[in-house]
Amino acid sequence: MVTTSVDERHRSAGEQDGGHVGYATHDVTNQPGPLAPYDASDDIALLEGLRREGAGWAEEDLRRLGRLAGSAQAQEWSDQANRHEPELRTHDRYGHRIDEVGFHPSWHHLMRTAVAEGLAAAPWADDRPGAHVARTAKGLVWGHTDAGHGCPTSMTYAAVPALRRQPELAEVYEPLLTSREYEPGLRAPAGKRGLLAGMGMTEKQGGSDVRTNTTAATPTAEPGVYTLRGHKWFTSAPMCDVFLVLAQAPGGLSCFLVPRVLPDGTRNAFRIQRLKDKLGNRSNASCEPEFDGTVAWLVGPEGQGVKTIIEMVNCTRLDCVMMSAALMRKTLVEAGHHVRHRSAFGARLVDQPLMRNVLADLALESEAATALALRLAGAADRAVRGDAGEAAFRRIATAVGKYWVTKRGPAFTAEALECLGGNGYVEESGMPRHYREAPLLSVWEGSGNVNALDVLRALGRDTATAQALFDELGLTRGADARLDAAVVRLKDHLAEGSQVSARRLVERMALTLQGSLLVRHAPPAVADAFCATRLGGDWGHAFGTLPATAGFDAIVDRALPDAV
Template identity: 45%
Template sequence: MYANDQTHDYVSVLPRPNVGRGYATHEIENMPSELPEKNLYDDDRILKEAIHRHGAGWADEKLRVCGAVTGSARMRDLARLANENTPVLKTHNRIGQRIDFVEYHPAYHELMEAAWKSEVHSLAWTTNEKRPQVARAALSYMWNQTENGVMCPSTMSYAIVPLLRSDPAAGNPWLDKILARDYDPRPLPGNEKTAITTAMSMTEKQGGSDLRANSSRAVPTGNDREYLLTGHKYFCSAPMGDIVLLTAQTEAGVTLFVAPRTLPDGTRNSIRVQRLKDKVGNRSNASSEIEFDNAIAYRIGEDGHGIRAFIKNMTHYIRMDFAIAAAGMMRQALNLAIHHTSQRKAFGRTIRDLPMMRNTLADLAIEAEAAMLLGLRVAKSVDDAQMSEAEQHLNRILVPIGKYWNCRRVSSVALEALECHGGMGYVEEQPIARLYREAPLNSIWEGTSAVMGLDVMRAMKTDGALDALMNEINEAKGADRHFDAFADGVKADVANCAEMFEPHARRLMSRIAVAVQGSLLIRQSTAEVADAFCASRLGGEWAHEYGTLKFGDAGLKAIVDRAALR
């Protein structure tokens, strides 16, 4: 599907079932088929319309190719294999030397190779076309419907680029290989590889939300920006990254460093992978504890200003990506629920058409579409922040709000979609079960909900920020009475936010998020979707559970039919 594709016959897909001989005990009936192969771009009219609306239609061909890859049965099967055959840590070799090597199943490498070919880690930085962040966000949206584990190194490699560019003297040596498309897992020095990947490790045992508590230490060697690092990190995902971005204390305070996994002479840097975490989900991706013992690292940015540079030039982009990733996961949950209920019958009827299920699916569909529009609006604000001060302000607020809200909502969507599968949904072999376990993660890493609250409070203190936010919301004023009343309420909340302060930050973020979603849906979706969202999420005509829309049956059907992949 990609030019230069190699065929990997070392990973076999599941064989076709033996249906010829039949079964002595029973006929197999009413069991939904495997999800058919779909193009997650071409067959998703809602995504495609949104990409064109944002002026990123130039990326059609890339998105179409990625849509075919991510919607293929092969990628789905590779995702299953990579999650069933989890990474294994080899701390030592046969003769007792330390190698700190994480061995992945070949399926993981094939997924990584396909992801890198799709440019999900790089497109935003390599094209001069309009709205590159929006185009790349669409790639991320599709990949997150297929396999989330490979999206961890992909997001790190994407988001480190602005940080490295902010300090060209230190960053330039790595950039070309980070942006390259030919994934190369070999443990070689960076300059001998076709492409390199990135890991990032900030969290220590004593705290992850407050990085000022870091205890790792860095001492300059006297060679330009070279330091020796000593300490531990309690979380380091994708530890086979060729470079690890990390924080450590110097005499000036917390500072950022890049440590190569392999040194230029081919020997291993003194970074020990102590153990892999046994995680609830995200199992194809290794997450580890690491220690570095006089490891060689190079300072990025100013001495003692690591946290601010990290948040501004890297975390911000990761958080944007998580807003879109969570939306992609909601899309996958919805696709699975619609497919299952369209193929299974109960009480003599197709479950999808049963009135309560129709209401549930419609409710999930409006949630998923609202999440996607919010995620793409966040990406657009990153693009447009270069050109407009108002977008800069909006971007500052919308990134943490988008990350917070979409990452919170995805778990409830996955749970409901799981129940749509009945008992089968709670069995590991169903993709929805893996998604359910994956769903909570994005709200934890890269800043929990409370950390997003602190960030939004800081952003709101910037002159012009509140006006930019209210202007965006008010773009849809006059079209829906529920929306108008809610927008006025948010305006009052925002005006009083200095008094609301910390205890109410999550309430404020939640209300802003749904107000922005309502505004986007009114302007960009169908009347049914916008009406149902505004009445339920903003107008109080909802019982805070999916399937409780107060909406006519024809409208519910129209919402589900529109959301179903072609």
């Protein structure tokens, strides 16, 4: 009697090729291979916007970074940084309080690259016109990796203009914040080659209503130096070197610089109570710190804390738009790759009319978000250089863009995930991570209501803001009847000035602004489909409801070149 093992029976039923055994019931067919390696900068709308907004000189660097972002290595870093989450160590083995956060090596690879590429505060030390646009464009491609490490780089970028309110502090810290050297670990700031900045604004009882903060700042005998006592509810990136913190001084709510390590090398009192267990953004640490005798330096005058940090908010809101647009683009590329290599019902998914409608609709949304992000970056760049008109436009358009683009992110990523079917719902695809990340960007730096009300305040305080917006929209007058009609409706709505309809007003502002950008700069197929749907009303309530007359092929082919 001859016996045959289970393995031998399988080998006899299958095929053996080069040592790999194939099983008849488990042959893998009709499954797309990995997207990586790919070029994350292979995005026509992105490259056109880069040149249009004055940073064409950065294109070679952008393309290089795009290839790195889409490499198998960088994609693996992203996956590992999220699977191996930060760990809090409150004490060392001897019982000393250390309040340190440990990260997987992949996090440090991502951070080192981001800082070296100028995604932190480097543009503030770059005199070239378009430096801030180049940073935003790089963020749009490096955002194809991990979103979490964009938090400390964004806060570091935003800290510089606030810190400049106190020139003697800026003189010490700005060269280190604008450095392209990433040097993790808590040490005296002056002894490091580069620094990262965080911020601690909100508290349990108030959230965005920072005027209700109870953290107290007590002056010391040394001018400009205070001690803090209180708590913060949501402080991201506690491993950073310095923090901008709001606290109540004798003269009212004020802004302070809080270093983790004091100039003499001793640890400042920064007691991390716990790390937040968040929906997404898992690679990044967010915490609840307590201050008790914490040494801090005043930034700006007492009582002007909100005014001091407003420039910081403009910067981080721009980054919310940028990161939402990057998530849209990343998930669109993933969806496009899948449907190009997957067949159903006798044809590739990409060739099926309804799927092509979905892809085209997603592509419109992605291009509109990218165009707006780069326009906002261009306004920021020119405002820094003294352009008052661009500063007024930036003031209102950044809040408008932050509201709308970040609101569209969760719906967009959900639709892109659905293009992969069940494969997209599996963690290994990466799509669930992107889906969990998307809502953060509409919450961070003010939820939808906060931003909508901020738009109303900007309109009420300075007529130049509304004028700047309508000057921008006026550049396309007569080019598209639907856009012209939308601008008229917007002016009528603006006259109401009602808080209850603020969201509707801001949505209309965003859509007319995006429509104007696409009519001016995108091909006719893209502009026409956007205006027909977002402004003309020929659209359903879900993605994939473009009218049959839309130029699906032109839209999809522009968004997803063959190289992607």
